[in-house]
Amino acid sequence: MAITTKFTETFGVEHPIAQGGMQWVGRAELVAAVANAGALGFLTALTQPTPADLANEIAKTRDLTDKPFGVNLTILPAINPPPYDEYRQVIVDAGIKIVETAGSNPAPHLPMFHDNGIKVLHKCTSVRHAVKAQSLGVDGISIDGFECAGHPGEDDVPGLVLIPAAAAQIEIPMIASGGFADARGLVAALALGADGVNMGSRFMCTVESCIHQNVKEAIVAGDERGTELIFRSLHNTARVASNQVSREVVEILKNGGQFPDVQELVAGVRGRRVFDEGDVDAGIWTVGTAMGLINDIPTCDELVSRMVSEAEEIILGRLGNMVEDDDEENVA
Numbered sequence: 001m002a003i004t005t006k007f008t009e010t011f012g013v014e015h016p017i018a019q020g021g022m023q024w025v026g027r028a029e030l031v032a033a034v035a036n037a038g039a040l041g042f043l044t045a046l047t048q049p050t051p052a053d054l055a056n057e058i059a060k061t062r063d064l065t066d067k068p069f070g071v072n073l074t075i076l077p078a079i080n081p082p083p084y085d086e087y088r089q090v091i092v093d094a095g096i097k098i099v100e101t102a103g104s105n106p107a108p109h110l111p112m113f114h115d116n117g118i119k120v121l122h123k124c125t126s127v128r129h130a131v132k133a134q135s136l137g138v139d140g141i142s143i144d145g146f147e148c149a150g151h152p153g154e155d156d157v158p159g160l161v162l163i164p165a166a167a168a169q170i171e172i173p174m175i176a177s178g179g180f181a182d183a184r185g186l187v188a189a190l191a192l193g194a195d196g197v198n199m200g201s202r203f204m205c206t207v208e209s210c211i212h213q214n215v216k217e218a219i220v221a222g223d224e225r226g227t228e229l230i231f232r233s234l235h236n237t238a239r240v241a242s243n244q245v246s247r248e249v250v251e252i253l254k255n256g257g258q259f260p261d262v263q264e265l266v267a268g269v270r271g272r273r274v275f276d277e278g279d280v281d282a283g284i285w286t287v288g289t290a291m292g293l294i295n296d297i298p299t300c301d302e303l304v305s306r307m308v309s310e311a312e313e314i315i316l317g318r319l320g321n322m323v324e325d326d327d328e329e330n331v332a
């Protein structure tokens, strides 16, 4: 059996499950394992220091899988922006057929992607941005609720409302993102009107994810209250793991501090030490409230096949059994 949706059909994957872009985490080993499990993995373009490194990472992923996979291009405002055009050119030249855009309006990138037969899945955190992206001609939406790891936007609308509100206005394939980690979430997303789920935190805590084992164990030990929202006052909210550093950042900004006052605390090099060396208090690292649902470190194949088979059981068993057939009762 299989769960077939508009998402699986449009993006050519077996299961309605995606692994969204993850800075420092979305590398070849993880993305290939997700692809081999029949889900849709995305390499994170900007994890690669240069466009040439991205080309190498795409080649490395192809050595590990024959299945489709995509590349995430996150476009965020920056004082010294990375060479987005060059990363985009590498994606096209490498023959990638699916791109996940996130962070800002995908319009400048759409003509080149579409001219080269690339489907664009745009990730956003509000109904209005999803509607806008649909009108621009993207091929799918990933709607990211307040529960999510990373940037939940500034509206604070959780998935229970955001997903059906978006589904009411979105006609193209739409997957739900933020807080999904198991079969119950997948079934709930489908019931709310989505065509599948996107997961970050859950895939981060798998055997093939290349981060330090200590971080995976911290995710398993953590619960749904284990995150902080930093940069609220700067209108650039990010959901990250609660630790000494993130709590200090929240405190400084709450007391009127500005970005320069926390710049050293949030430095990328400190965050890298968390993932590379396993010191979970060394800096800021990203994870979502889904931590409360993550209790093990499976392979991607175990995770995806378990989610799909349990989702089928929930739909046909537990939910199906709740529906009584009035006619049958009358006959009896």
Ligand SMILES: Cc1cc2nc3c(=O)[nH]c(=O)nc-3n(C[C@H](O)[C@H](O)[C@H](O)COP(=O)(O)O)c2cc1C
Pocket: 019, 020, 021, 022, 023, 024, 025, 044, 072, 074, 101, 102, 103, 123, 144, 147, 148, 149, 150, 151, 177, 178, 179, 180, 198, 199, 200, 201, 202, 204, 285, 286, 287, 288, 289, 290
């Ligand atoms: C470690 C980590 C890094 C992330 N980096 C990015 C990123 O660079 N670009 C992006 O679009 N999303 C990024 N995300 C967000 C994920 O793609 C996804 O939208 C999010 O994790 C969904 O919420 P969940 O963690 O509850 O599944 C990141 C998430 C994590 C956990």
